[in-house]
Amino acid sequence: xxxxxxxxxxxxxxxxxxxxxxxxxxxxxxxxxxxxxxxxxxxxxxxxxxxxxxxxxxxxxxxxxxxxxxxxxxxxxxxxxxxxxxxxxxxxxxxxxxxxxxxxxxxxxxxxxxxxxxxxxxxxxxxxxxxxxxxxxxxxxxxxxxxxxxxxxxxxxxxxxxxxxxxxxxxxxxxxxxxxxxxxxxxxxxxxxxxxxxxxxxxxxxxxxxxxxxxxxxxxxxxxxxxxxxxxxxxxxxxxxxxxxxxxxxxxxxxxxxxxxxxxxxxxxxxxxxxxxxxxxxxxxxxxxxxxxxxxxxxxxxxxxxxxxxxxxxxxxxxxx
Amino acid sequence: xxxxxxxxxxxxxxxxxxxxxxxxxxxxxxxxxxxxxxxxxxxxxxxxxxxxxxxxxxxxxxxxxxxxxxxxxxxxxxxxxxxxxxxxxxxxxxxxxxxxxxxxxxxxxxxxxxxxxxxxxxxxxxxxxxxxxxxxxxxxxxxxx
Numbered sequence: 001x002x003x004x005x006x007x008x009x010x011x012x013x014x015x016x017x018x019x020x021x022x023x024x025x026x027x028x029x030x031x032x033x034x035x036x037x038x039x040x041x042x043x044x045x046x047x048x049x050x051x052x053x054x055x056x057x058x059x060x061x062x063x064x065x066x067x068x069x070x071x072x073x074x075x076x077x078x079x080x081x082x083x084x085x086x087x088x089x090x091x092x093x094x095x096x097x098x099x100x101x102x103x104x105x106x107x108x109x110x111x112x113x114x115x116x117x118x119x120x121x122x123x124x125x126x127x128x129x130x131x132x133x134x135x136x137x138x139x140x141x142x143x144x145x146x147x148x149x150x151x152x153x154x155x156x157x158x159x160x161x162x163x164x165x166x167x168x169x170x171x172x173x174x175x176x177x178x179x180x181x182x183x184x185x186x187x188x189x190x191x192x193x194x195x196x197x198x199x200x201x202x203x204x205x206x207x208x209x210x211x212x213x214x215x216x217x218x219x220x221x222x223x224x225x226x227x228x229x230x231x232x233x234x235x236x237x238x239x240x241x242x243x244x245x246x247x248x249x250x251x252x253x254x255x256x257x258x259x260x261x262x263x264x265x266x267x268x269x270x271x272x273x274x275x276x277x278x279x280x281x282x283x284x285x286x287x288x289x290x291x292x293x294x295x296x297x298x299x300x301x302x303x304x305x306x307x308x309x310x311x312x313x314x315x316x317x318x319x320x321x
Numbered sequence: 322x323x324x325x326x327x328x329x330x331x332x333x334x335x336x337x338x339x340x341x342x343x344x345x346x347x348x349x350x351x352x353x354x355x356x357x358x359x360x361x362x363x364x365x366x367x368x369x370x371x372x373x374x375x376x377x378x379x380x381x382x383x384x385x386x387x388x389x390x391x392x393x394x395x396x397x398x399x400x401x402x403x404x405x406x407x408x409x410x411x412x413x414x415x416x417x418x419x420x421x422x423x424x425x426x427x428x429x430x431x432x433x434x435x436x437x438x439x440x441x442x443x444x445x446x447x448x449x450x451x452x453x454x455x456x457x458x459x460x461x462x463x464x465x466x
Contacts, residue, residue, distance in 0.1 A: 194422065202424025202461055231377065239377060247384040247463050251377075254419065258376045261415060283419070290418045295411070309415070312407035317414050318397070319432050 002132060003105045003174030005051045008077065011103065011173060015075055016044030021101045022072030025063050027056040034113055034127045038063065052077070052173075054111045054132050057155065059267040061085040062223040064095050073099055079107035080177075081157065083166035084265035084300025085223035090168075091303050092263075094226050104169030106177040108132055112155040119152050135181060151182050156281060157268035160186035167301065187289050193282065209249040211276040218270035218280055219256060224263040231255065257283040262291055262307045265300035334388040334454040336363045338447075339378070341371045343401040344436045345393035351440030352447075359444040360451040363391070371395070372405025376416045379430060383420070386463045389454040391431040393446070399436065406434070425462060428453045 008026065015021045028039035028049045036055045040063075041047060059082045067074040078086060083104060089095045111130055117123070120139065128140040136147045151159070164177040185191075193201065216232065219225050231239050232252065240251050257280075266288060270280040291297045294317065297308040340346040346367050352359065368374055371394025382390045392413060394406040413432040421427045431450055435443045 198421070198424045198426050199461075200424070201422065205423040206462070239381065250423070250462060251380050251384045254380045254423070255377050257419060258380075258416065283422070286422045287415060287419055290415050294414055309408070309411055312404065312411055314397070314407075316407070316410055318410070319434050320413075320417065320427070321433075 002108070003052055005053065007173050008052045008103070008105070009047045009050050011171065012041070012050060012075065013044040013047040015101065015103075016041075016047070020073060021075035023067060023070060024050075024075035024077075025060045025067075026050045026075075026077045026103075027052065027058065027060075032124055032127075033129060034116075034124045050077075052105055054109060054130050054137055055113070057110050057272060059085055059221075059223050059269045061089060062221065064089060064100060065226060068095065068099075073101045075101040075103055077103045077105060078166050078169065079105060079110075080161065080163040080165050080167070081107075081265060081267040082223075083168050084163060085267055087168055087300045087303055088224050088263050088265060089226070091305070091307070092226065102166070102169045102171075104166030104172040106165040106172070106174050107158075107161075108164060108177050108180060109150050109154045109158045109161075111137060111153055115153045116148065119148060120146065154182075155268055156271065157266050159183070160266075162186065163300075168303075187285065190282065190286050190289055193286075205250075206246055208278050209253055210246045212249040212253065212278055213276060214244075214249065214252060215275060217273040217275065221269045221273040222260060222264075223267065223269065224260050224265070225256075231259070253278075253280070253283060257287055260284060261287045262297065262309050263299055264288060332455060332458060334362050334451060334459075335386065336389040336391065336450060336454060337382050337387045338363050338365050338391040338393055339368050339371065339374045340365050340435075341373075341394045341401075341406075342367055342369050344395035344399065344434075345371070345443070347437035348393070348435040348439050348443040351437065352443040353440075355440045357440060357444035359447045362451050362455075363447050370400065370402050370405035371409045372400070372402065372407075374409060376412055379416060380420075383425060383429065383460060383462065386460065388457075388460045389429045389431070389450060391433065391446070391450060393433050393435045393443070396434040396436055425460070426457055428457060429460065 012024050024041040026039050027036045029051055030037040038058050038060055039049055060076055061082050090097055126141050131138040136149050139146045139148055160183055161180055164180055241248055264284040268281055291308050295308040340349055371392050374392050379390050397406055400406045417427055417430050420430055433446050
């Protein structure tokens with residue numbers, strides 16, 4: 001059985017009552033029923049605000065960094081992808097495992113709001129609720145319920161998700177999901193891009209990067225971007241100019257992709273946060289694919305595993321000729 | 322994306338070489354002392370180790386208008402700091418693939434090992450890289466000149 005909002009509420013309430021946690025980070029309904037926002041609780045009384053449904057897109061693990069210095073344990077709700085970013089934070093000693101209480105919820109796909117509205121041809125206010133129903137979502141609209149195939153409205157990263165069940169947790173609510181039926185070759189889109197000529201690639205990325213307004217939303221939301229002083233904020237040396245210029249945007253996006261290399265777990269938050277809809281996951285996914293091919297490394301699986309770019313082997317590929 | 326350089330009669334590439342202090346820089350010196358002939362399109366920046374060259378420097382150089390960038394370091398196992406070149410080797414392979422993914426030809430970024438005794442190899446590498454990049458033409462990613 002899948003975990004329900006009620007299940008989450010009762011278990012969080014219990015955790016507060018027996019003193020296991022002093023804070024909890026979860027989801028609550030946002031400005032309308034199509035939006036879900038992060039919810040921060042200090043006591044079990046307000047636990048009834050918590051929800052769990054296929055709209056809970058946010059990766060909450062980044063908020064753990066804000067709770068480093070509080071008394072007691074912090075409870076957090078994680079999906080499969082979020083648990084992998086928790087693993088990365090643990091690996092880098094950003095958080096202390098003893099100070100975190102992880103409530104895992106197996107996830108079978110999150111709705112891409114924009115895709116859903118487009119498929120149904122409706123405006124955001126009309127949706128009342130979205131529920132999971134196997135290989136489809138049940139969307140309750142004013143005046144009826146509609147079944148929408150998951151493959152049409154899932155978020156991009158959910159279409160290639162290999163870890164729907166959290167890898168690290170203290171309690172797991174609902175039954176574990178071992179694999180998702182629609183997941184095939186997770187790098188097929190990357191391989192298509194790679195096959196293009198250099199001119200075509202440059203044209204494509206030039207178009208995408210020229211849209212960037214450098215709001216840094218992708219950096220700010222990224223759960224593995226944890227530097228207290230980011231290279232892009234440095235004044236001396238100044239790595240990136242403020243000029244609105246495609247080659248500066250190129251520097252930003254390449255350096256960002258490289259800085260999360262070996263740590264990016266493809267939660268897709270960068271792309272979701274991007275106001276200009278730049279396909280940022282494509283860059284991250286490319287690096288992920290190379291790290292897998294070159295060094296047999298997948299991020300966010302094992303806390304003990306050494307990050308690939310901080311180590312080496314004598315037999316690595318040699319100089320290029 | 323405009324090629325304002327086309328008005329020039331002949332394309333002379335700008336190439337940057339990060340040479341490690343202990344091997345490649347000495348190799349470059351030897352190439353000069355031995356009077357090997359080579360193209361003059363390469364600008365050398367001396368760094369203490371090839372492991373000191375982060376991907377930001379390569380990306381920055383390409384975005385600033387350089388047509389090609391090289392990292393020249395000690396052969397594996399001969400690094401003055403034991404393991405700097407091994408680490409840069411891993412990074413360089415990932416970066417090369419990422420650059421090629423967004424349309425920067427892989428030839429524009431080179432990682433080569435040149436020891437202090439290999440003046441001939443240094444001049445050969447410089448010649449080869451210059452030829453390749455001249456054939457490719459200007460770096461199309463730069464829109465400010």
